[in-house]
Amino acid sequence: MKKTVILLTALLTATALNAQTTEGTVTVRARQDLVKILPENIVYLLPEFSEGTVDFTDGTSNPGTVNICNLDNSVRFIHSSGDTLLLANNNKVSRVIVNGTVYTKTEGIFLKQAAVYGSLSICERRQLSIDETQPDAGYSGIPATSMAKSSKMSQVDYDRMETGQRDLKYRLKTDVVLTDGKEIYQSRMSTFNKLFPEAKKQIKTFVKENKTDFQNLESATALFMYCAGL
Numbered sequence: 001m002k003k004t005v006i007l008l009t010a011l012l013t014a015t016a017l018n019a020q021t022t023e024g025t026v027t028v029r030a031r032q033d034l035v036k037i038l039p040e041n042i043v044y045l046l047p048e049f050s051e052g053t054v055d056f057t058d059g060t061s062n063p064g065t066v067n068i069c070n071l072d073n074s075v076r077f078i079h080s081s082g083d084t085l086l087l088a089n090n091n092k093v094s095r096v097i098v099n100g101t102v103y104t105k106t107e108g109i110f111l112k113q114a115a116v117y118g119s120l121s122i123c124e125r126r127q128l129s130i131d132e133t134q135p136d137a138g139y140s141g142i143p144a145t146s147m148a149k150s151s152k153m154s155q156v157d158y159d160r161m162e163t164g165q166r167d168l169k170y171r172l173k174t175d176v177v178l179t180d181g182k183e184i185y186q187s188r189m190s191t192f193n194k195l196f197p198e199a200k201k202q203i204k205t206f207v208k209e210n211k212t213d214f215q216n217l218e219s220a221t222a223l224f225m226y227c228a229g230l
Helices: 189-195 198-210 217-229
Strands: 004-005 020-029 049-055 060-070 074-078 083-087 093-098 103-105 109-117 121-130 163-180 184-186
Touching: 060 093, 074 093, 109 217, 121 217, 163 189, 184 189, 189 198, 189 217, 198 217
Parallel strands: none
Antiparallel strands: 004 109, 020 163, 049 060, 049 093, 060 074, 074 083, 093 103, 103 109, 109 121, 121 163, 163 184
16 A cells, blocks of 8 residues: 655745754853753744644653753643743653644654655754853753753853853754654765665656755655655
8 A cells, every 4th residue: 555645834835944053152150041041942943832732652642832942852841830841751752743743753853844754754853052162161051961962061060160151152953854763864865765765766867857955845855755656
């Protein structure tokens, strides 16, 4: 039976997305919460907290007013008290659905799906990294699971950082990727050949004729739809 390909048109109605990077610097004092210091469009994946559904790996789901934090790829929600809280069991979240858009979690990262074909999907990925501009110390407010772990950050004892401030440089990279539900692959010719091995010749012809830009979401999705329809 032929699989159905699903195009999530909401992602493609805006201007075409190319791989891009947003950078900036913020000054953080001791004990400050970095989530509250960074710009909201950098901290959160969604433009605003919205009504949605969180699906878990055990098959259960919970509704709520949610958003996804780029610092640690965690789900945050607005409590009835008005407070913004961290969702329990974040490690068991499989996906978040908001206004018909699916944010699937693969390799610990939430990916915004543009089109789906069986277990394959083409997605927008955002990755936030943070570096300290000063080499002698770190900032203790970084979440333990933040991507900042792999940067130049280091944990600091609160007792040693009662005063003072640090300049932090943030970098939010947006690119196009494909996933088979288990692994994430950079959008490029070799990836399409890997995921659609029986269509290598057709892929080569399509890319040449349409001048496919693999890091343009609309252009890469057109190729994905073509492969899925073969």
